[in-house]
Amino acid sequence: MALSWLFGLLVLIAVAGFFAGRSKSVASAGGDARGLHSRPNYYGWHVALNALVPALLLLVLWLLIQPFVLNRAVMPMLSSVDVNDRGTMSLVLSDVRRVAEGIDIAITEGAISPDEARDIQADVMDVRARLAEVGVALGSDVSIETLSAAQRYRALAYTGTSVMTILVLIVSLVGGVIAYRLVRPDFRSRNVVEFGVRMLLLSAASIAILTTVGIVLSLVFNTVEFFRLYPATDFFFGLNWAPSFSGRGGASELGILPLLWGTLYISVVALAVAVPIGLFSAIYLSEYATKRVRSIVKPMIEVLAGIPTIVYGLFALLTVGPVLVSAFGEGGVLGVSWMGGGTAVMTAGLVMGIMLIPFVSSLSDDIINAVPQSMRDGSLGLGATRSETVRQVVLPAALPGIVGAILLAASRAIGETMIVVLGAGAAARLSMNPFDAMTTITAKIVSQLTGDADFSSPEALVAFSLGMTLFVITLGLNVFALWIVRRYREQYE
Amino acid sequence: MTDTTPLDAAPAGKPTKSILVEDERTRARNRAEARFRAYGIAAIAIAATFLVILLATIVVRGVPAFTQTYMTLDVTLEANALDPNGTGDRDEIAKVTTFGYQPLIGQALVSLLEEQRIETPLPPPALILMLSQSAPAVLRDAVLDDPSLIGQTVTFELLTSSRADGYFKGRVTRESLARDRNLGPPHLDILDQLAESGHVERRFNLDFITGSDASESRPESAGIGVSMIGSFFMMLVVLFLSLPIGVAASIYLEEFAPQNRFTDFIEVNISNLAAVPSIVFGILGLAIFIQVMHLPQSAPLVGGLVLTLMTLPTIIISTRASLKSVPPSIREAALGVGASKMQTVFHHVLPLAMPGILTGTIIGLAQALGETAPLLLIGMVGFIASNYPAGVAEGFLDPNSAMPAQIYEWAKRADPAYYERAWGGIIVLLVFLMSMNLLAILLRRRFERRW
Numbered sequence: 001m002a003l004s005w006l007f008g009l010l011v012l013i014a015v016a017g018f019f020a021g022r023s024k025s026v027a028s029a030g031g032d033a034r035g036l037h038s039r040p041n042y043y044g045w046h047v048a049l050n051a052l053v054p055a056l057l058l059l060v061l062w063l064l065i066q067p068f069v070l071n072r073a074v075m076p077m078l079s080s081v082d083v084n085d086r087g088t089m090s091l092v093l094s095d096v097r098r099v100a101e102g103i104d105i106a107i108t109e110g111a112i113s114p115d116e117a118r119d120i121q122a123d124v125m126d127v128r129a130r131l132a133e134v135g136v137a138l139g140s141d142v143s144i145e146t147l148s149a150a151q152r153y154r155a156l157a158y159t160g161t162s163v164m165t166i167l168v169l170i171v172s173l174v175g176g177v178i179a180y181r182l183v184r185p186d187f188r189s190r191n192v193v194e195f196g197v198r199m200l201l202l203s204a205a206s207i208a209i210l211t212t213v214g215i216v217l218s219l220v221f222n223t224v225e226f227f228r229l230y231p232a233t234d235f236f237f238g239l240n241w242a243p244s245f246s247g248r249g250g251a252s253e254l255g256i257l258p259l260l261w262g263t264l265y266i267s268v269v270a271l272a273v274a275v276p277i278g279l280f281s282a283i284y285l286s287e288y289a290t291k292r293v294r295s296i297v298k299p300m301i302e303v304l305a306g307i308p309t310i311v312y313g314l315f316a317l318l319t320v321g322p323v324l325v326s327a328f329g330e331g332g333v334l335g336v337s338w339m340g341g342g343t344a345v346m347t348a349g350l351v352m353g354i355m356l357i358p359f360v361s362s363l364s365d366d367i368i369n370a371v372p373q374s375m376r377d378g379s380l381g382l383g384a385t386r387s388e389t390v391r392q393v394v395l396p397a398a399l400p401g402i403v404g405a406i407l408l409a410a411s412r413a414i415g416e417t418m419i420v421v422l423g424a425g426a427a428a429r430l431s432m433n434p435f436d437a438m439t440t441i442t443a444k445i446v447s448q449l450t451g452d453a454d455f456s457s458p459e460a461l462v463a464f465s466l467g468m469t470l471f472v473i474t475l476g477l478n479v480f481a482l483w484i485v486r487r488y489r490e491q492y493e
Numbered sequence: 494m495t496d497t498t499p500l501d502a503a504p505a506g507k508p509t510k511s512i513l514v515e516d517e518r519t520r521a522r523n524r525a526e527a528r529f530r531a532y533g534i535a536a537i538a539i540a541a542t543f544l545v546i547l548l549a550t551i552v553v554r555g556v557p558a559f560t561q562t563y564m565t566l567d568v569t570l571e572a573n574a575l576d577p578n579g580t581g582d583r584d585e586i587a588k589v590t591t592f593g594y595q596p597l598i599g600q601a602l603v604s605l606l607e608e609q610r611i612e613t614p615l616p617p618p619a620l621i622l623m624l625s626q627s628a629p630a631v632l633r634d635a636v637l638d639d640p641s642l643i644g645q646t647v648t649f650e651l652l653t654s655s656r657a658d659g660y661f662k663g664r665v666t667r668e669s670l671a672r673d674r675n676l677g678p679p680h681l682d683i684l685d686q687l688a689e690s691g692h693v694e695r696r697f698n699l700d701f702i703t704g705s706d707a708s709e710s711r712p713e714s715a716g717i718g719v720s721m722i723g724s725f726f727m728m729l730v731v732l733f734l735s736l737p738i739g740v741a742a743s744i745y746l747e748e749f750a751p752q753n754r755f756t757d758f759i760e761v762n763i764s765n766l767a768a769v770p771s772i773v774f775g776i777l778g779l780a781i782f783i784q785v786m787h788l789p790q791s792a793p794l795v796g797g798l799v800l801t802l803m804t805l806p807t808i809i810i811s812t813r814a815s816l817k818s819v820p821p822s823i824r825e826a827a828l829g830v831g832a833s834k835m836q837t838v839f840h841h842v843l844p845l846a847m848p849g850i851l852t853g854t855i856i857g858l859a860q861a862l863g864e865t866a867p868l869l870l871i872g873m874v875g876f877i878a879s880n881y882p883a884g885v886a887e888g889f890l891d892p893n894s895a896m897p898a899q900i901y902e903w904a905k906r907a908d909p910a911y912y913e914r915a916w917g918g919i920i921v922l923l924v925f926l927m928s929m930n931l932l933a934i935l936l937r938r939r940f941e942r943r944w
Contacts, residue, residue, distance in 0.1 A: 004886075202749075205750070207805065215777045218780030277539050277540055280532050281537045285537075287533075297537055301537075304540070306926065309864075310901055310919075318554070318915075416770070421901075422901075442866070446869050470770060478768040
């Protein structure tokens with residue numbers, strides 16, 4: 001709550017600064033705004049921005065850094081934990097934080113008085129039970145060491161937050177005052193304000209870079225951590241996927257190949273459905289259909305693209321799976337009994353194919369439309385039929401673009417999660433039968449990271465390496481596909 | 494004039510064929526043409542069939558979730574069972590758990606059957622199984638609300654159990670119940686007769702839309718309302734972060750960015766982020782927001798932050814397109830009368846591009862609303878969303894679910910009664926998505942300017 005107060009206070013200072021700056025500028029020009037270099041509002045903005053931006057930057061930085069400093073300060077107190085054992089350390093530290101936060105909550109709820117909180121002794125008072133009363137559930141009893149660390153943590157956090165509040169307010173006021181003192185009729189406030197706004201715009205654009213950096217860092221750090229616990233060769237070349245959650249690091253086999261196989265198999269089935277249907281409908285829409293038909297059919301196909309993937313997942317699990325079982329399963333219509341259960345490569349692949357139809361068709365549609373009309377006219381003029389023109393002139397010309405579109409669709413298929421989580425099954429296996437249940441990289445990322453994951457075990461960390469693999473594959477496919485599409489576009493521009 | 498004669502003269506050789514009669518090869522080519530065309534039509538027909546099947550499945554299987562079977566029951570709230578000391582004190586009454594209310598329901602059922610002259614071999618404890626496990630809690634809440642009810646006979650509308658409900662909806666058949674521990678054919682006989690007499694009927698169930706999730710054993714009282722609130726708070730975060738940041742980034746890239754490597758680098762980043770699988774954003778959220786920054790797990794705030802990062806590229810791409818569509822003459826006119834570059838953009842270009850930007854933002858929001866995978870990783874599933882958030886701050890920070898995550902959760906549960914809920918949830922979700930897309934289309938129709 002204190003944070004929102006601080007924030008409100010900053011906004012208040014900025015608003016006050018705005019009006020103060022504006023009125024001072026008008027006054028300094030003798031009440032006539034024409035005597036100023038810039039419009040009066042710019043003087044106001046100048047003061048407001050100076051009061052707000054540096055203070056906010058400081059606030060954000062402080063909030064980001066404070067937890068690290070606090071952890072570092074508390075760590076030496078936890079002598080029973082080996083400093084190098086990062087996993088246990090992070091668990092103990094999160095315990096410390098929970099206790100510290102719990103005590104704070106207990107104080108605000110009035111369950112513990114502030115004085116009492118200061119001298120809690122773990123041996124005198126059952127901290128866990130007291131905190132449970134105010135709704136803070138702790139996993140285990142609080143040891144004396146944890147409690148004293150939590151007390152220290154609280155004290156430091158309190159000091160840190162107070163210092164931060166004061167500093168931020170000082171920076172805001174100083175910034176405001178300096179800017180206010182700069183207000184003079186010949187001060188070029190518009191240029192300064194515009195420079196500031198431009199920097200803000202630039203920083204907004206840089207968030208894209210920050211996101212990428214964040215993705216790469218979070219994947220790389222955890223992957224490195226994983227490879228420290230589990231040999232990389234076993235991960236990349238292992239033929240077995242059998243994580244064990246009971247014995248930490250014990251008997252788990254974490255080979256990516258079965259998952260990769262499932263991913264590729266499902267993607268191939270999906271593309272086998274989506275590419276012919278998508279491509280042919282794109283060809284029909286761009287080469288044959290009248291304007292009226294096009295205006296009805298194109299949005300209709302695009303509806304398929306607007307349906308969330310969870311819907312497709314449910315459709316696979318509850319509709320397509322049972323239908324396929326009744327055809328190919330035991331005692332099915334075809335009498336082949338290839339299929340053991342509803343979840344299978346075929347189920348997920350088929351539904352994912354439906355999902356990809358609009359993707360393939362709208363991309364190919366754009367690409368086919370980009371083929372110059374003169375090429376079609378030339379071919380038709382020589383006496384070719386329309387289909388001959390499409391097959392022998394338009395498609396060869398559009399081929400690189402279409403390959404790019406298919407690659408983009410493939411990257412979508414590889415990264416798709418909900419359909420495979422619900423429709424493909426959970427068993428990792430290397431099998432040729434498309435009616436077997438298999439699992440994919442994305443499905444395993446979900447299953448390894450949901451639930452009460454302990455982020456230091458190889459069974460949880462493997463998800464980050466899987467994510468890294470997925471990221472690299474899809475990124476590679478995308479870059480390659482975009483490169484093809486761009487080159488192809490240049491050819492006709 | 495011998496030069497002209499070759500035109501008039503017939504060719505030297507004999508005429509091979511007429512162009513008016515199709516020869517074999519032309520016919521083959523025309524057949525190929527017709528076939529090719531048929532492939533195209535077939536492809537569109539298949540896509541349309543898929544769409545129709547998908548939508549029909551959703552409607553047929555989801556609509557039953559909006560109705561529920563209720564039983565009207567007169568329950569005598571006996572004083573010596575609920576308030577043995579006769580104090581009328583609320584705290585005393587609260588000591589009687591839902592367990593204490595069960596016999597009352599049993600008695601009420603027995604007397605209802607006697608009144609209707611329905612004979613059954615079942616003892617009262619078995620009769621209760623026709624009703625939802627939430628029934629005693631409903632009674633208890635009513636009594637705690639108004640202790641003066643004790644001693645009276647009150648008419649309650651109680652949910653029947655999900656199996657009984659399924660029987661009326663055709664999901665559960667007599668054969669499938671043969672091996673069921675809870676409900677058997679004798680129950681169904683009673684239910685049939687009660688339905689005839691109007692004591693059991695199927696009605697619209699508002700609780701499904703506004704209610705909260707329920708534990709695994711009572712699907713009949715599960716609703717999507719609380720997770721809807723979770724989704725709402727997430728969308729607020731996405732809207733208030735992605736719209737300003739997206740617009741600012743697009744303005745920079747479209748209007749101010751110099752042609753240099755850094756700008757190129759930003760652009761490459763944006764186009765790649767647009768194609769990164771959504772689950773990778775979930776990993777990012779887990780690692781940065783939860784592991785490093787220690788934001789609370791399962792909080793709509795974190796979900797909103799992750800979805801913001803995911804939708805930013807989409808919004809930036811569409812915003813840039815609409816900025817680009819504002820003709821340069823507008824900019825030149827503004828610059829010509831002495832506006833600065835910044836004034837030109839903020840006073841003239843941005844207002845003109847606003848409809849396009851809003852349309853793109855709404856579509857981006859719709860995408861974020863239906864996204865599930867990243868939410869799984871930051872813990873917005875596996876959690877029973879049973880309480881409405883107490884206030885705005887709690888709405889952002891307390892654990893909650895989101896609509897698609899709730900649907901996923903239901904789809905994973907073992908009881909088939911939850912599948913119906915999942916389909917129903919999808920209808921609710923799609924209604925939201927459809928209205929957002931419709932709004933976007935209307936905005937575009939109404940305000941779009943062609944220059």
